[in-house]
Amino acid sequence: MHNLGRRRLPTLAMAVMMLAFAQQIVPAHAEPRASEFTLSNGMQVVVIPDHRAPVVTHMVWYKVGAADEPKATSGIAHFLEHLMFKSTDKIAVGEFSKIISRLGGQDNAFTGQDVTSYHQRIAKERLGTVMDMEADRMQHLRLTKDEVATERQVILEERRSRIDNNPTALLDEQMNAALYLSHPYGIPVIGWEHEMAKLSREDAMRFYKRYYAPNNAILVVAGDVTPEEVKKLAEETYGKVPPNPEVDGRKRPQEPKHIAARRLELKDPRAGNASFHRYYLTPSYTTAKPGEAEALDLLMKIVADGATSRLYKKLVVDDKIAATSGGDYSGWGLDSGAISIYAVATNGTSLDKVEADVDAVLDEIRTKGVTAAELERAKKTFLADFIYESDNQASLARRYGWSVAVGRSLSDIEGWPKAISKVTPEQVKQAAATYLDERRSVTGWLLPENANGRGERVEQPVAHSRS
């Protein structure tokens, strides 16, 4: 029900058919389609009309996430997201989701480093009810010590199952801790276990009272509504919630200059084939110079995405030293972005060889850039993704909500296909030369280890792919 994310908008798995699709369809959604206004208490509202079916997607995005947590309380943003499903003066414990369900809807919630959001999909005539419920829990959350204690067991179990039982997730956590020297993006969204175990009702309420307020929130409604309808309902519900004068932006430690390449090695008996991982710190769409984030997106599409990528062709197809490979650019962070790359070694291949191949691919692209044909193909794929996602009401609402929450404007969002289309091969080469710099990087090796802990490699028959 709840999701955690590392400042990354989940990419929908794109099928090859999308390419063909994109070539036929004019990008209609490059035309402005969303509108925005602000309530008198400071709450931003974005409305995205979509009249194909009598349903709406309703989201509230708080401009707060794990990276805003007070010291030594890692996990509190996500913990509070769970606790928001407890009671208010009007709603009994655990009833929130049940009511949505009885109304024929679905609900969900998400915590990232920069954002926390609450979503419902529901019949249009129920929109007012949902807004009323969401506005209610924005200000009247009730928590008992017992509820907090019980839910703490739930998040600890979530950590165990998602992170501690998953060597790749553990490596990711360690690599993030090494990637950021100072910025809280180095602390996992779900929290460090020893700090999660101490999170209290007081921690949750303090975080709630400080950050959950209309002047720190964005309402996004996509679906079979007009801006006027949404405005009227919003004023009757959210509009009655008083603003919090303590909301004062986010003061986070920023990164010092990166001067030394970092590496780490995780040995885990549960790991399958050895795998290679590399992260680079980059700007995000919010912090990059114009065109730079778009160039990074295109670069990583060419380098690492799918079976036609440079990495896959070299490591899997030609040299046959990797079972699979991949990577992407995560550009959705408020303060920075990151490139990630991985490759899973074939049985018996040492990671030295895998790493040498990866570096050869990256060196070539840094020095020689990309071809016009590659770039054209990458642009078409992104355009197809954009159109495909725009067709999905939830994806569309998520795109607007996340982007606005990290400081982008509607014209940034809607102008993205055009910005992608304008990127030149020279810009991609420049982005590669600037950001595929080892000093910005962390390299991680995940190695299987047998039970005696001596680190000898154990070959396993099944290839391990990144979750």
Next chain:
Amino acid sequence: MHNLGRRRLPTLAMAVMMLAFAQQIVPAHAEPRASEFTLSNGMQVVVIPDHRAPVVTHMVWYKVGAADEPKATSGIAHFLEHLMFKSTDKIAVGEFSKIISRLGGQDNAFTGQDVTSYHQRIAKERLGTVMDMEADRMQHLRLTKDEVATERQVILEERRSRIDNNPTALLDEQMNAALYLSHPYGIPVIGWEHEMAKLSREDAMRFYKRYYAPNNAILVVAGDVTPEEVKKLAEETYGKVPPNPEVDGRKRPQEPKHIAARRLELKDPRAGNASFHRYYLTPSYTTAKPGEAEALDLLMKIVADGATSRLYKKLVVDDKIAATSGGDYSGWGLDSGAISIYAVATNGTSLDKVEADVDAVLDEIRTKGVTAAELERAKKTFLADFIYESDNQASLARRYGWSVAVGRSLSDIEGWPKAISKVTPEQVKQAAATYLDERRSVTGWLLPENANGRGERVEQPVAHSRS
């Protein structure tokens, strides 16, 4: 004038003569010599009589350091230490040290991760005056914006000269950032430059008002005084400073379990010969089980200290691949300690070889332990150090002040020689097996780099030793 330290008590350079010295002298100072009491406002006082000369060493230790800094204000503890030499209602700007000097004394100050201290050495009859001045600046510090702006240039210059112009210091900073995944010991005491540049008068005053108070301070007086004399003077000076009810201990993020060995590489054209560095996270005297920190001290004496150490014999004498080597255990932290090891490669030797030799030395000690003769020699060296330091009034006062500030008792401090003498070879082996664990480690390579930045090694004729 001001010192910075990484939770490490500066070790006096020990000469070989000390060994002979120790064998002749009975450890008289294992007998209790200090006494302590607490003022009614909560200020702790430690008095160490030493009547050999009519002088005193006066120190105030605040139980606050860089690791207690608010987020995104790294360097504020050290910056405030500088600013404490500005004015109060009674003392004009910059006059504090001049007055001490006119009284025939010397003064100094120090900021570490856990402590901030102010010291004066002065004729005994001036003690009251100094206490009056120190109590005055505990509560009446005045700062103007201009003074803050000027002094900020001083600390920025201090950072440039001590850190940014010193590749070994830069590497140390990067390795610390990688050693600690969560704890603020990973942030440099002097601060990250981009945060130092923004430190304001308000940041300094907020830190001052929160942490500088008698109930967060320890007064240490060593010298030609009695506890009664000190008590009378302290009550007349510090005793009149009101306590701060906001002092509420230190809430710092603690480390998660370490599961992955980390490495990093710094290339710097100013580096001399390539050098190898390794840190391991350990407990400190404050956090270790009984006997464990003492075993770590002895272990590192045997492994890394001086020309008779295991490392030196293997790398420098036998294999001739290192120009020098060294290392130690820093056990003075409030929350943790660290082992550090280094070796400077001889011209043309690759660090792979150096690292393999270091690991061979550590593997041997992990699996086979130390000999009784080695342990005996190490104990005698520590005993000699202890006696030698006890003979120095400033060292003695520093030992008590620092130890009490990180939660140790007078009997811990005075019982240390006995605790060292009781350590068995088995305990040292156990400490090595437990803490020389790669998962707790960061390995750093410092490599010379020529101006074109391509990372080719440039041989330089002069060996570079760790500062």
